[in-house]
Amino acid sequence: MKQETIHDLDLEVAASTFAALGSEQRLAVLRCLVRAGTDGLSIGELGQRTGVTGSTLTHHMKILAQAGLVTQEKQGRSIICAAVAFDEVRALSAFLLRECCADAETQDHDHG
Template sequence: MKHSDPTDISLEIAASTFAALGSEQRLSVLRCLVRAGGEGISIGELGQRTGVTGSTLTHHMKILAQAGLVTQEKQGRSIICVAAAYDAVHQLSHFLLQECCADSATPNKDHDHG
């Protein structure tokens, strides 16, 4: 999901990205990385914090990386994981909310996100 215009997201891309988040463990991993900020954390620390370890964590990180939600970078003997999701999450929320109340006869200003 690498688009500069948050309104330029296709249904296919949104569905693919939401599918990547369709696991409690992957969502937990992503939330942990978002909490860690731009510096990220090591894969070992990520496993400790989330309780997802080994090949299961590797599998989930691969899916999140393919969706453009996280990055991994080798630093010495460590692998540092970073949430790259900020733009993607913004695009997803905009995708969901851009047409909020569009078909309503009386649009609700409380739901005007746009």
């Protein structure tokens, strides 16, 4: 069975996105935003829920936004910086599962 090669760009994008999640605080922020749904949260509410505030939260949001995982939008005097890019999160999950069990039938199960 011929093994398909993962497209280099897909691998590069996925690695960059996973790197953005390589912080407990950023992962907590993203999980909070996923829970909030498509309406997102104001920066203040996000800070209250996660315990990450001020310049630290701004820094983490910038990294998550650059990775395409969150969006930031000004609404009146508030910044709704917490609307999650659900399509990107789904694409990341699909990347991980795309070749799930592809090699299972070629493995020798008699060793163990």
